[in-house]
Amino acid sequence: MTDLPSPFLIGDHPGADALNSRCAPSGEWLDWWRDGASFLDWMRVAGRLDRVPVADQAMLDEIAAEARDLREAVRTHLDEGAPVPLQALNAALARAPWADQLLIGDDGGVKPACLASGADRLLATVARDMANFLSLDNPERTRQCQGPTCTLWFRDTSRTNRRRWCSMAVCGNRAKVAAHRARTRDAEV
Numbered sequence: 001m002t003d004l005p006s007p008f009l010i011g012d013h014p015g016a017d018a019l020n021s022r023c024a025p026s027g028e029w030l031d032w033w034r035d036g037a038s039f040l041d042w043m044r045v046a047g048r049l050d051r052v053p054v055a056d057q058a059m060l061d062e063i064a065a066e067a068r069d070l071r072e073a074v075r076t077h078l079d080e081g082a083p084v085p086l087q088a089l090n091a092a093l094a095r096a097p098w099a100d101q102l103l104i105g106d107d108g109g110v111k112p113a114c115l116a117s118g119a120d121r122l123l124a125t126v127a128r129d130m131a132n133f134l135s136l137d138n139p140e141r142t143r144q145c146q147g148p149t150c151t152l153w154f155r156d157t158s159r160t161n162r163r164r165w166c167s168m169a170v171c172g173n174r175a176k177v178a179a180h181r182a183r184t185r186d187a188e189v
Ligand SMILES: [Zn+2]
Pocket: 145, 146, 147, 150, 151, 152, 165, 166, 167, 170, 171
């Protein structure tokens, strides 16, 4: 079993959650896609696993490595302004084409159908989520947390369009404490 904490699913979009599957919320870097088993766990908890794929451990490890590479390519685009990794995204999407058909998933819910039954469908799912995230309308609602060292991306789905933090409990609170300290310091001078 894995010693990772529960994934941070604060992105309000499955593509943002996929990008946030490597982060350092308390200083130490964590990667929920570090191997096939943890990747599969992440997919399950994130609600992105409609069917458990027919794949052995080695295949899952390999697909997790490919998913990590793709995630880092998309992050380099978002974080550093590198070109959109179109070729890598399209190659991953093409590995498991989505059909305009529905199936009933393991959880009983109705899902769009993916033609691949093997590990490829995992890669295609996160590739599709990240591709959707990059191509959303209103790109100004796609933001990175304003916490000075925070790397988390999210989609602002609030009515007021003023979300600034990955979560109020983590970065929002830190900022409040810092602002309070600054105010107290000013008052003391
Ligand atoms: Zn944050």
